[in-house]
Structures are given as C-alpha cells and as structure tokens.
Amino acid sequence: MNSTPEAQVVVAVDGTSGSGKSSTCRGVADRLGLRYLDTGAQFRAMTWWMLREGVDIHDADAVAAVAEKPTIVSGTDPLDPTIEVDGVDVATEIRTEAVTGSVSPVSTVPQVRARLLELQRRIIDGGGIVVEGRDIGSVVWPQAEVKLYLTADPAARALRRAAEEGGTDVAATERVLAERDRIDSGRATAPLTMADGAVHVDTTFHSLHEVIDQVVQLVERAAR
Incomplete structure (x- = not known):
C-alpha cells in the first residue's frame, strides 16, 4: 500500500492532443505508485458504443437519449490501463x-x-491518482492539488500522434488535431482551457523522461 505523502494527491493533467499527456501521466503515476485515469478513453468508449448501436452521432438528441445505457469501466493501473464497455x-x-x-x-x-x-x-x-483529459482541472476536479496544462508545437504533436497511430501522413494528422482542438475549445459545455492555477508545460523540446521528472517534482513539492 502506498503510504507516501503523494498517496492522496490528485494530479489533473489537461492539454491538447499529441502533447504527450498519456505517456507523461502513466509515467508519473508509475513512478509515484499512483492510480491513472484516461478520461479520453471513456469518451472514445462511449463513441464506440454509439457507432456499434447505429446511433446518429451528429444528432445530439439521439446521442443524449441513450447516453445512460452503456456500462463503462476504466482500469487504473498505469502499466496496464483497461477500458471495457458492457463487459x-x-x-x-x-x-x-x-x-x-x-x-x-x-x-x-x-x-x-x-x-x-x-x-x-x-x-x-x-485521491492517489493522475488524471488526464481536457477539462480535469477546470471542471472535473478543480480542487486538485496539482494542475497541469500540456501543450506542444503543432508539428511536433502531429509527428507524435502519427507515430502512435502507425500513420505516415503527418500533414493530415496535424489538420485533424487542429480541428479537434477547435471543436473542444469552442464547445459550450466544459471547453478545453487552462484551469486556474495550472502549470503550463510545453513538451515540444523535452524528452518524455524530462517531462516526467518535471511533473514528479511538482507533485512531490505539492504533497509536502
């Protein structure tokens, strides 16, 4: 059982797609012995269920009418995060x-x-968890002891995401990311934004190890 000062801390990590949130959050959680939650995977799981059920995803009323139906379960092991829908x-x-x-x-x-x-x-x-998403520090858990906002240069983000997805069309990936950011930043409910009190971390010119080190130091400082 984790009995360190960090054991009760909530680390809220928001930011743009491709900025390194997932790798950073998993690395920090593993290093500090904390749980990990990918809220983006939950939205993807909901979307997968909608598509499987033949729901018109562009009909907000149709989506809203069935949003309570799927059972979504997130595993919180940073080394093996799982996501299940209806088992x-x-x-x-x-x-x-x-x-x-x-x-x-x-x-x-x-x-x-x-x-x-x-x-x-x-x-x-x-507590005792690192949570990644786009509105964690602003809406989901504004009382988090540590709030971060990760960004990176658009070209760097596109390269990372294309590599993750096994694609080679970096320009197309960059366009997709830009459109996702535009939608998420402009939505009426819980828009993508940097939460009050969040630390801005630009990952463009830093290795994953360097970013994890930086975040771990912030968490350890906040816990003491």
Missing part, C-alpha cells in the same frame, strides 16, 4: 479511425459529459 474489452477498438473521427461530436453533448463526469468523480474520489 467487453475495447482498448483496441476505441483507437480506430472511425472512433477518432467521431469522438468530437459525441463529446460535445452535455448529457454524455454529465454521465462521464459522474463516473470520473467516483473514480477520482479518495
């Missing part, structure tokens, strides 16, 4: 192009955000 492991399925291209319209629906917000807060309660 089915969808870790691979939620990373397909179909889901990636559909998650923004689903995530803008207030009923979807409300449903997942409740789930996220239940998981975070008790």
Whole structure:
C-alpha cells in the first residue's frame, strides 16, 4: 500500500492532443505508485458504443437519449490501463479511425459529459491518482492539488500522434488535431482551457523522461 505523502494527491493533467499527456501521466503515476485515469478513453468508449448501436452521432438528441445505457469501466493501473464497455474489452477498438473521427461530436453533448463526469468523480474520489483529459482541472476536479496544462508545437504533436497511430501522413494528422482542438475549445459545455492555477508545460523540446521528472517534482513539492 502506498503510504507516501503523494498517496492522496490528485494530479489533473489537461492539454491538447499529441502533447504527450498519456505517456507523461502513466509515467508519473508509475513512478509515484499512483492510480491513472484516461478520461479520453471513456469518451472514445462511449463513441464506440454509439457507432456499434447505429446511433446518429451528429444528432445530439439521439446521442443524449441513450447516453445512460452503456456500462463503462476504466482500469487504473498505469502499466496496464483497461477500458471495457458492457463487459467487453475495447482498448483496441476505441483507437480506430472511425472512433477518432467521431469522438468530437459525441463529446460535445452535455448529457454524455454529465454521465462521464459522474463516473470520473467516483473514480477520482479518495485521491492517489493522475488524471488526464481536457477539462480535469477546470471542471472535473478543480480542487486538485496539482494542475497541469500540456501543450506542444503543432508539428511536433502531429509527428507524435502519427507515430502512435502507425500513420505516415503527418500533414493530415496535424489538420485533424487542429480541428479537434477547435471543436473542444469552442464547445459550450466544459471547453478545453487552462484551469486556474495550472502549470503550463510545453513538451515540444523535452524528452518524455524530462517531462516526467518535471511533473514528479511538482507533485512531490505539492504533497509536502
């Protein structure tokens, strides 16, 4: 059992796609013996379910009407984070192009955000967790002891995301990321924004190890 001063801390990490949030959060959680939650995977899981059920994702009313139906379970082991929908492991399925291209319209629906917000807060309660997303420090858990906002140069973000997804069209990836940021920053409910009190971390010219070190130091300082 983790009995260090960091054991009760909540680390809220927001930021743009491709800025290194997932790798950073998992690395920090592993280093400090904390749990890890990828809220983006929950939105992807909801989107995957909508697509499987044939819901018109561009019809906000249709999405809202069924947002309570799927059972979404997130594993919080930073070395092996899992995501299940109705008992089915969808870790691979939620990373397909179909889901990636559909998650923004689903995530803008207030009923979807409300449903997942409740789930996220239940998981975070008790602390000892690193949480990544786009509105963690501003909406989901504004009382977090450590709040970070990760960004990177658009070209660097596109290179990272294209490499993650096994693609080679970096320019197309950059356009997709820019459109995702535009939608998420402009949505009426819980827009992408840097939370009050958040530390801005630009990862463009830093290695993953360097970023993890920086965040670990911030967490250790906050816990003491």
